[in-house]
Amino acid sequence: MRLLHFDALGRLALTDFRGKTIPPYAILSHRWSDSEILIEDISNGTYKEKEEGYQKLQFCAEQAAQDELQYFWIDTCCIDRWNNDERSKAINSMFQWYKDATRCYVFLSDVLVSTATEPVQRRDWEASFRASKWFTRGWTLQELIAPVSVKFFSREGHPIGDKALLDQLIHEITNIPLAALRNCPLHEFSTSERKRWAKGRITTEEEDIVYCLLGILGVSMPTTYGEGQESARSRLQAELEGASNAPSIIPFSQNPRFVGRESQLAELEAKLFSNEQTTTTLAIVGSGGTGKSQLALEVAHRTRRNNKSCSVFWMDASDKDSLYQSYAVVAQKLSVRGWDDDQANMKQLIERCVVEISARQCLLIFDNAENTSLRSGGSSTTEAADLADYLPQSKLCSVIFTTISTGTAQALALENILALRKLTLDAALKMLQARLERPLANTEQQEAEHLLRELSFLPLAVMQAAACIKASGMTVQEYRSRLNGHKELAIEHSGDSSEGKLQDYDMKDPVAAALFVSIDQISRDHAFAADCLFFAACLDRKDISLDLLEAASMQARENAIRILDKYALVTRRPAESALDVHWLVHQALRKRLQVQGQLQEWTKRTIAQLLRVFPDDDQSNRSKWRRLLPHAQYALSHSLADNNDNERLRLASRCAATLLSDGRYKEAEDLFVEVMRTRKRVLTDEHPDTLTGMNNLAATYMNQGRLKEAEELQVQVMQTSKRVLTDDHPDTLASMANLASTYRNQGRWDDAEKLVQVMETRKTKLGADHPSTLTSIANLAFTWKAQGRSAEAIVLMRQCVQQRQRVLKAGHPNLKSSLTVLEQWEAT
Structure with missing residues (x-):
């Protein structure tokens, strides 16, 4: 948990208390605007530029100071929204954070109070207080109930009263029992009664009206935005009913429209837990869009329903980062030692998690396991993780993999492989009707059959076609006519399939053809939504931050994303302010741009x-x-x-x-x-930007232990800088400091010390407190320490630490590293 405070010099600072004792703090409850201060605004010192957000921050800080509280917390600027793991933990921790706060300040931006009278009279604010939108929002429900002390303030910062004083009025506005407002333990109220407290409240995301009840109901579960309110409610109910069952994590709701895979489903269920001597390992393999994940999801929910003592955990195995995140969530669910330590070694945490899983009956589903060796962030050059190292070895466990690669399936499950082929016509018809959410008229039946054949009975294509028909209001016949007009643009998978992957059913890709129909429809009606889609085609298909989508307003961007979601072209992830694109859709989008000659422009x-x-x-x-x-x-x-x-x-x-x-x-x-x-x-070779690039390249060599290559580059940079610039130019001095550091790493202490002139020159040229000067001081201290001049080195390092404490923020890596070194040297 991070907390805000103003330091001795009056500068706003964030302090990270993760793993430490959290001091008393105030917490702000408010409704978001388009001008909220974010954590990066505080880091780069631009937070004052956001007038409305800064007004709230100032108000909270001043009120906390009056209550003799040094620290305060505001959600928008104390949570790193770019860190998905942190955001996920924050959603499930929010109720507790409000409950633990010493004071909660409710800032009512739509309640205005005249300053003509003091103290503020009730007649001046009661009408607008009753009408405040703060009482209509979903997430403010827990912010009202959780804290012991809740104080209400007008937009001008005038105190209106606290929860205890205004409990009768708040009861009339919200229908929340007085006992709950007076902090009676929540378990004394029935689950159904607590659910009713949210009745009539609204949230920006429809699922949030369910998620905002998690803390109030004492439930922890993954948030899966895009699943819809009813699915979220169904999962919540399952969590409540299964409180006494084995802990499980299935982040997606059961598909009420699941059809077409009954025989394969029966085969999977028959094999699970059938072998008492070793782990049962199965693989579902099939081309993209055949419904592998949907089949595994149905197995997961049925297992959980039919076997109350069996834990079910869903793991994203598409890359190393996703797998690590999945295990981190499981570790939290099982309270594995270290789950709440953000500095914990992930490999060690996962090892402990696997041990815990292996000791219980469980089913693990590794979705999108396309390779046995997983890379990080889609990069082929980073350290890989071997999937086999993260699997339980226990006769109590069963494992299901989903993959498009037959080679991966054979490596993971040997011969225990279930291959998905195309749907039957009857199953495809059922799927189409289920997705349209209406029965097909007799006059549509034949057209629908022709359409499904043209879509190769591929589930993903059927889903996209149904979404387009439903969203646009066109008939099946109209849709089929448009589809035929796009066949020549469809991707030829036969020229694109990689070795080991099942060939698609048709020479033409039905997903691409269906996509092109949707794009044309969206382009006519919602041009910006189409632009967002083309932009996404030029990015990695997963975790596309909405901040990347430049729009006239936040509302315009939100409207575009909702349209794309309605057409089943993206998967929304509002918890991370991001979206995903299915890999077949992503591929088809790029083909569309390429055919139109626009790919490089985009x-x-x-x-x-x-x-x-x-x-x-x-x-x-x-x-x-x-x-x-x-x-x-x-x-x-x-x-x-x-x-x-x-x-x-x-x-x-x-x-x-x-x-x-x-x-x-x-x-x-x-x-x-x-x-x-x-x-x-x-x-040219001598341009300052070229020399900077050479210096940076030398740094990579040095960090890889390639010291001779680093030295050669740094010598070249230093000599060129002296010739082109001057001997005391900051860039020349930087190159000399880098070379001195390389000499030190090579054990060439005398050569390193000869460059001590860098420090003295920099003091004159850059100033004693300049970061580069301080780096030189630290380098010289290391050199003296290695030469056995320990006392002198400690004095120099103390000087470096003191100066860095004056000019750097608390927690800065350079300050932390020099502090650690000084403590080690002084201890010895």
């Missing part, structure tokens, strides 16, 4: 937008760049190299810098090499 537009939002390599931006890197790398790798494309070069350089900061040195090296070569061609 790629350039995407790179330009990425450059606008991609952060620098400051450690405070780590969560943001980690989420944006897969998109930037995808766009860069699919764009044409162009010496005159300055935006592409700048994005590549920025990505490389963040990769270097993140310790992904080989990936950073590859990008820095590309940037350096381009700059040499375009700018």
